[in-house]
Amino acid sequence: MTADPLVDRAAGAAAPVATRAAFFVSDSTGITAETLGRALLANFPGFRFQRHTIPFVDTPAGAAHVVSDIAAAAASGLQPIVFTTIKNAxxxxxxxxxxxxxxxxxxxxxxxxxxTLGTTASEQLGQFHTLGDTEHYFARMRAVEYAIEHDDGQSARALDIADVIIVAPSRCGKTPTTMYLALQYGLLVANYPLTDDDFPTDALPPLVQKYAARCFGLTTTPLRLSQVRHERRPHSTYASLAQCTLELRRAEDLYRRNRVPFLNSSTKSVEEMSAVILQTLKLRS
Structure with a gap:
């Protein structure tokens, strides 16, 4: 069992709210239960939740142990909420x-x-988060390998087969977005960092210029970029507000001149950014 101490707080809440236990219980990995459960809980920002994910509960004996954990949580506070993805009756x-x-x-x-399908559901456990469609699974693994090889402009090999090339100044969210698109969708994604060496210029950097139709830009706010960079290199020119402002302005001008779509990553999750990229570049199946 894994516990997540993170809490959801209502903005500007005046009084403390009692913590409520939320359990995500599954007969497989727990990914589906946790993802859907968290999505539902996110609609109630005025509450705080102590989250517990319990995977591989596939026997009555295992379920009985979980019930004991739930009972302990109930005894110490409000009635817990239990999200389940269990097939076995x-x-x-x-x-x-x-x-x-x-x-x-x-x-x-x-x-x-x-x-509606005129048949009964398979009782095999964990169909969604197992190998399942092996062709799709190995496509995702190849996509992850491709993303690692092409992270931060490290390789020019096979850029012609990239589905997406993410272009952005350092620390704008290129790598996590690249990895998410690769692992979640099996897309071949490269990313390229815009540095001082790429300016001044009216065109995209030579490495990605001929693939402009597959490029997507990221930007953020100068203050946010400065904060993130200070965590990496405190009190450096690289992290200064002036440098961040300059780099972001140059990047956005570059995107506009070359008609590269872009978005501001400062208030968006990697899932949201990925969804925008998929829709904008028409990569949804």
Whole structure:
């Protein structure tokens, strides 16, 4: 079991709010339960949640141990909330006895699909986060290898097959966005850092210029960039507000001159940025 002490707080909340336990329980990795559960909890920023992810609960005995953990949390505070992705009815029945509000994230949805497809759902565990479609799985692994090789402009090899080339000044979010697109979608993504050596110029850097149609730019705010860079190189020219302002202005001018779409990463998650890139470059299947 892994616990996440992070809390959600209402902006400007006047009074403290009691912490409530939230459990994400799955018969497989727990990724789906946690992702969907967190997405639901995010709609209630006025509450604080102590989060627990419990994967591989695939027997009634294992479920009984989880019920004990839930009961302990219930005894020390408010009634816990339990998000589950459990297929086995016997395991689900044990969890139903926990002193908590249980939200079955599969629930009636599998039944609805069974009815419309005219067949019963497979009882094999963890179908979504296992190898599953091996071709797709290995495509994602190749994409991760490609992203590592082409991180920060390290390699010019096979740039012609890149689906996306992310261009941005240092510390604007190129690498995490690259890795997310590779691992989540199996896209071949390279990224290139804009440095002082790339200016002054009206064109994109030579390494990526002929692939302009596949380029996407990132920017941020000078203050945010300065803060991030100070964590890496405190009190350096590289992290100074003046240098950050200059680099971002030059980058945005470069994007506009070369009609490279771009977005400001300062208030967006890697998931949001990736979604914008996919939509803008029409990479959604």
């Amino acid at each position: 016997a395991v689900g029945a044990v969890l139903a006895g926990a002193p908590a509000t249980r939200i079955d994230l599969l629930g009636g949805h599998l039944t609805e699909l069974e009815q």
